[in-house]
Amino acid sequence: MAKDPIYLDNQATTPLAPEVFDVMVPWLRDNFGNPHSAHILGRKAAAAVEVAREQVGELLPKGGDLLFTGSATEAINLGFGASYAGQAAGRNKIIVLESEHAAVRDTAxxxxxxxxxxxxxxxxxxxxxxxxxxxxxIDDKTAIVAAMLVNNEIGVIQPVEAITELAHRKGALMLCDVVQGYGRVAIPEHIDMAAISAHKIYGPKGIGALWVRDGIALPPLIHGGGQERGIRSGTLSPALCAGFGRAAALCQDRWDSDAAHIGALADKAMDCFADWTVNGSTSHRYVGNLNIRREGIDVARLMSDVRSVAFSAGSACASGSGRPSHVLAALGLEPAQIKSSIRLGFGRYNDLKDIEMASKFINEAVEAQLV
Incomplete structure (x- = not known):
């Protein structure tokens, strides 16, 4: 049987935490009640959903509401709906950073x-x-400003609190994709909306959430039975909600230990890839995301040659499109530099041996190309 590759693509998704799996199993196997039903099975499921809502909310600002969605992409689509209230008041402009995730760019x-x-x-x-x-x-016509907290491709951290202040000064709302930062870095206190995803924090796929500050009006994106405060209809999965909540609680409990562990992995990687150039800021970044380039190499060939390591050439969402990374292009990199860049993502379940062995395989394949 083939051995699983060393997994260094934790920005694309993360392994399910064992504790998360354990808390989900009863809701998948035994507790089948609809959380929107009034009988005892439904009330039991609804209680589990609300516990999860509180757990996820613990790492978010106060003074808002958390709406469960099917993904962070759905949450982003829902959040942009706040633009309509501004449009009614003559605000018909949306500002998005060039380096945003496709879910933000394309929705905008x-x-x-x-x-x-x-x-x-x-x-x-x-x-x-x-x-x-x-x-x-940003002017008086601006309805929403959207900026990602931690970039999914290069790990840079935007000054979101300062951006929020600029937006509010002109009466605009601040929408923040915090998917890559939630559970890892502090969430800015004064943003108006935040989109998050469970499967980026060792939780299950198929569930995300939008945190919305009190007083912000959102039109429904999905119509139907009026679940989730009448804004996001559809039957919630208690299993997914419980898994999301447990994953969030683990991030809170392991905040310091996770940060120290990721820092040690990042330090080792910087040593092992000393001949590579880091893309993006080396100081304002989340160190668990390392996007690097080596002049003269073909990353498509490199990924084919190094099957023993799971890594990426950019966002998983865009990897099948054949388009060069818009994020790296936004930095001013030439096409050849973009095609010689890789992304390594370190997670809770990696160890130093993973970094040592992955760097050995990758660097050996690079040297073979450059001969």
């Missing part, structure tokens, strides 16, 4: 068909937005 661009102007705002060569330039772009 869909609003050009709904009477909005969408501005893709540039970032610097380090992947960080200029606050002065962004301040000049």
């Amino acid at each position: 661009l869909s609003y050009t068909k709904r009477g909005f102007t969408v501005e893709m705002h540039p970032v610097g060569s380090d992947g960080i937005v200029s606050l002065d330039q962004l301040s000049a772009a």
Whole structure:
């Protein structure tokens, strides 16, 4: 039987934590009640959903509500609906950072068909937005500003709290994709909406959430039975909710130990890949995401040659499109540099041996290319 590869693609998804699996099993096997039913089985399931809602909310700002969704992508789509209230008041502009995830970029661009102007705002060569330039772009017509907390491809951390202040100064809302930061870095206190995903924090796939600050009106994205405060209809899965909640609670409990572990893995990787160049800021970043390039190599060939390591050439969501990374292009990298870049993602269940062996396999394959 073939041995599983060393898994270093934790930005794409994470392994399910054993504790999460254990808490989900009873809801998959025994407790089959509909959480929206009034009888005792339904009330039992509903109670589990609300416990999970509180657990996920513990790592988010106070003064808001958490709506469960099928994914972070759905949460982002739901959040952009807040633009309509602004449009009614003459705000018909949306600003999105050029380096945002496709779920944000493409959703924002869909609003050009709904009477909005969408501005893709540039970032610097380090992947960080200029606050002065962004301040000049945000005006009284701006309904929403969208900026990711931790970039999924290069790991840079945007100054989201400062961006939020700029948005609020002009009366705009702040939508933040915190998928890669939730459970790892502190969530900015004053954002208006935050999209999160369970499977990025060692939880199950198929569930995400949108945190919404009190007082923000959202039109329904999915119509039906009126579940989730009448905003997101559809029967919730108690198993997925319970798994999400347990994963969030583990992140809170293991906050310091996870950070120390990821830091040690990142330090080892920086040593092992010393001949590579880091893409994006080396100081304002989440160290569990290492996006690096080596001039003259073909990453497509490298990934084919190194089957013993699961790593990536960019976002998993865009990897099958054949398009070069828009994030690396936003940094000003040339096409050849983009094609020589890889992303390594370290997680809770990796160890130093994983880094040592993966770097050995990758670097040996690189040297074979460069001969």
